[in-house]
Amino acid sequence: MYEGVVQDLxxxxxxxxxxxxxxxQRIAFHILQxxxxxxxxxxxxxxxxxxxxxxxxxxxxxxxxxQCRICRDGRRDHTVICVVxxxxxxxxxxxxxxxxxRYHVLGGAISPIEGIGPDNLRIKELxxxxxxxxxxxxxxxxxxxxxGEATATYLARMLKPLGLRVxxxxxxxxxxxxxxxxxxxxxxxxxxxxxxxDH
Amino acid sequence: xxxxxxxxxxxxxxxxxxxxxxxxxxxxxxxxxxxVAKGVRRTMSKFGARLEPAMHVDLxxxxxxxxxxxxxxxxxxxYGDVLSGDYSKWTMANAVLETAERFTALVEExxxxxxxxxxxxxxxxxxxxxxxxxxxxxxxxxxxxxGGYAPSFDACSRxxxxxxxxxxxxxxxxxxxxxxxxxxxxxxASETLTLLGNLxxxxxxxxxxxxxxxxxxxxxxxxxxLSWHLEHGLRSLPLVERT
Ligand SMILES: [Zn+2]
Ligand SMILES: [Zn+2]
Numbered sequence: 001m002y003e004g005v006v007q008d009l010x011x012x013x014x015x016x017x018x019x020x021x022x023x024x025q026r027i028a029f030h031i032l033q034x035x036x037x038x039x040x041x042x043x044x045x046x047x048x049x050x051x052x053x054x055x056x057x058x059x060x061x062x063x064x065x066x067q068c069r070i071c072r073d074g075r076r077d078h079t080v081i082c083v084v085x086x087x088x089x090x091x092x093x094x095x096x097x098x099x100x101x102r103y104h105v106l107g108g109a110i111s112p113i114e115g116i117g118p119d120n121l122r123i124k125e126l127x128x129x130x131x132x133x134x135x136x137x138x139x140x141x142x143x144x145x146x147x148g149e150a151t152a153t154y155l156a157r158m159l160k161p162l163g164l165r166v167x168x169x170x171x172x173x174x175x176x177x178x179x180x181x182x183x184x185x186x187x188x189x190x191x192x193x194x195x196x197x198d199h
Numbered sequence: 200x201x202x203x204x205x206x207x208x209x210x211x212x213x214x215x216x217x218x219x220x221x222x223x224x225x226x227x228x229x230x231x232x233x234x235v236a237k238g239v240r241r242t243m244s245k246f247g248a249r250l251e252p253a254m255h256v257d258l259x260x261x262x263x264x265x266x267x268x269x270x271x272x273x274x275x276x277x278y279g280d281v282l283s284g285d286y287s288k289w290t291m292a293n294a295v296l297e298t299a300e301r302f303t304a305l306v307e308e309x310x311x312x313x314x315x316x317x318x319x320x321x322x323x324x325x326x327x328x329x330x331x332x333x334x335x336x337x338x339x340x341x342x343x344x345x346g347g348y349a350p351s352f353d354a355c356s357r358x359x360x361x362x363x364x365x366x367x368x369x370x371x372x373x374x375x376x377x378x379x380x381x382x383x384x385x386x387x388a389s390e391t392l393t394l395l396g397n398l399x400x401x402x403x404x405x406x407x408x409x410x411x412x413x414x415x416x417x418x419x420x421x422x423x424x425l426s427w428h429l430e431h432g433l434r435s436l437p438l439v440e441r442t
Binding site: 017018020111112113114115117144145146147149150153154157174176177181182183184185186188 | 252297434
């Protein structure tokens, strides 16, 4: 235990995701020894991000205005929505430049054991959004783990009666790996999602 | 202990740092174990889907200072993969895993019976052998029994007078006779008590012949009994989707 405000800083840092007590201590002492100008910049950006950034009223992505940059962009395809768990997934998909539609950010995955059910995510908002729209396809791009899979299973069941095309991102073998190291689930999915080889 | 090998079911996972996970396991020989799976969140990880919830795996672990480290994992049964493709069953599997976690919270104390119950419940859910909701209830009652809270569905839980009795008391440990009956008692249908007894003993032939209303009543009693004995209720239980 350290005195007063130093310990407060360690405690606050320790509440951040992925920061254990040891890392919290290391970051705290880094801050204590840093140039005041650098620390001021960090403080300013922290304040600014909380004041300026909010969540897009349409898709739930982070936004600096009422709607995010993607929802405001008239050139994006209005007929396709890609459903993801978090804003950082939007960034990852945008980097591929493969997708020209719009997004819907759920805010996580369904996880009954953590007490997170469908009502805790932005699923109702998705259904409202789809109710009167020209969307013809919904791509389910939740994480390729079992919680993401269960969330996609739930969404697919909700979306089926709407008569839309519902697709799931193909999961398969990571590029750059050896086949023999793939686990049974990954290899099984890769077989399911195989595509014709027509060059 | 150094390096050791054990069979396990993955109960729960937590993100750790950039790419690791803390995996809570129920092992066959070492009870509940919390271990680190390094790099498991990278898509190139050698573990792939093997350390996801409800997977039944053969593991090699290395004893660590606070948490053990998983060094190898092989799949025995991909129950989690099957169950995540059926939302309703997935919610039930979550309740199974959370219950097992709570009943084996004393880390590394062997819990073979609880382990066998979990594997059995996941297998039965995955194979769709019986009505999933009844599979869950049977698992919950038997977990209570293994945990030392076996309710009585026949003889009086206080004086042992042979049943069946009309009254059922959560605090009193199940069926109670007219003499022993404490103030707050329920009066479930006798068919419901018979069903609960069948589920506890694994008499599926009789259990599947029961009526839906008695199954519903039985579920209510199991859920109430469980939350009576666990300090705080299960998070997953209210989210279970009974079809
Ligand atoms: Zn938006
Ligand atoms: Zn009695």
